[in-house]
Amino acid sequence: MKCKNHPQADAIGVCVGCGAGVCEQCRVTLGGRTYCQPCADRAFEERPAEAPATPREQAPGAVTSLVCALIGFMIWPLGIILGPIAIYYANQAREAIRANPALDGSGLATIGYVLGIVITVLGALGVLYIILMFTCAFSGFWFAE
Numbered sequence: 001m002k003c004k005n006h007p008q009a010d011a012i013g014v015c016v017g018c019g020a021g022v023c024e025q026c027r028v029t030l031g032g033r034t035y036c037q038p039c040a041d042r043a044f045e046e047r048p049a050e051a052p053a054t055p056r057e058q059a060p061g062a063v064t065s066l067v068c069a070l071i072g073f074m075i076w077p078l079g080i081i082l083g084p085i086a087i088y089y090a091n092q093a094r095e096a097i098r099a100n101p102a103l104d105g106s107g108l109a110t111i112g113y114v115l116g117i118v119i120t121v122l123g124a125l126g127v128l129y130i131i132l133m134f135t136c137a138f139s140g141f142w143f144a145e
Contacts, residue, residue: 065112
């Protein structure tokens with residue numbers, strides 16, 4: 001096969017736009033595909049301009065949920081209070097994302113929700129343990145008479 005623009009040169013590829021043979025000198029590569037110059041110009045003009053990437057808006061409460069959960073996880077006594085707060089804000093964020101799928105922060109809300117549940121349960125177990133220890137200590141359970 002010969003080049004459509006240079007009949008004396010052998011074609012090294014075929015234009016995906018028109019199917020004509022193209023030589024090394026005429027070949028234009030766009031997106032890994034071989035074009036002749038007129039088809040490449042047409043393909044470049046028809047390609048829509050890429051919109052610049054803009055950051056998506058976070059769902060209200062997603063970040064707050066995660067921050068409350070992390071602080072409550074790191075500081076045990078605060079976890080008893082911050083766990084339910086993290087769950088509340090995570091639910092608000094998840095509802096906002098369901099209402100408007102363009103909002104971001106689903107992962108943050110999910111992590112805040114799960115950590116909120118974990119620290120709430122651990123906090124409740126810790127409080128029950130402390131109550132049990134004081135009750136046993138002051139009732140004389142450990143002391144033989």
